[in-house]
Amino acid sequence: MLDLIMAALGGDDAQVAKLIAAGADVNEADANGWTALAGAAGRGYDAIVTRLLSAGADVAHVDVKGVTALMRAAEGGHVSIADRLLAARANVNDADDKGKTALMRAAENRRVEMVDRLVKAGADVNHQDRRGKTALMRAALGSDRAMIDRLLAAGADVNRKDANGWTALICAAAGDAGIVKRLIDGGADVTQAAKDGMTAIKRAAANGHTAIVEMLETDARLRAELG
Secondary structure, three states, X not given: OXXXXXXXXXXXXXXXXXXXXXXXXXXXXXXXXXXXXXXXXXXXXXXXXXXXHHOXXXXXXXXXXXXXXXXXXHHHOOHHHHHXXXXXXXXXXXXXXXXXXXXXXXXXXXXXXXXXHHHHOOOOOOOOOOOOOOHHHHHHHXXXXXXXXXXXXXXXXXXXXXXXXXXXXXXXXXXXXHHHHHHHHOOOOOOOEOOOOOEHHHHHHHOOOXXXXXXXXXXXXXXXXXX
16 A cells, blocks of 8 residues: 555644655555545544645545545545645535445445535435435435435425335335335325335335324325325
């Protein structure tokens, strides 16, 4: 592994400074496309990130999987580093080769404060990855109530469908009744069906969640009565 990348990954700020002073290329990458900046950002080394940026590190660099330093910081919950990268003009909506953005990585890793910060920086809360999944759908699959609240408050489309026609409600129907209620209260349409005919009610029933089935059927009946 290249010396500067090794020093950055190890959190050795003094060695990073020494190597930069000796003329090390701050943007040199290893076989996986990792740079010193990506390594330091992912491991939460604020001082090293600041030093590398001052030395001209490229915030837009992507590794072989399309991952940026901001994405690494986001999934690790390193908010102060994300702030530095954004101030250095990192694109908050860059996506990796699976279509995942920094916001999606933060949401999957339950980094609530990071999600708040990225949304404030202009992150697209309704971005869909290559499978059509949104951050809200991922949070629903992970039964993450706090994240769902944050995403809905940020304007997440509760009825957005993925490539198979699944919504966040269908994703959540096999799990937490509290999350299902939150999505319903947020405007989720309980009658929406996936391409294979799967609905939230069918998924809840298939997984033996009778309380969720009753909740969904009650909501569907009330909406029908109200027109």
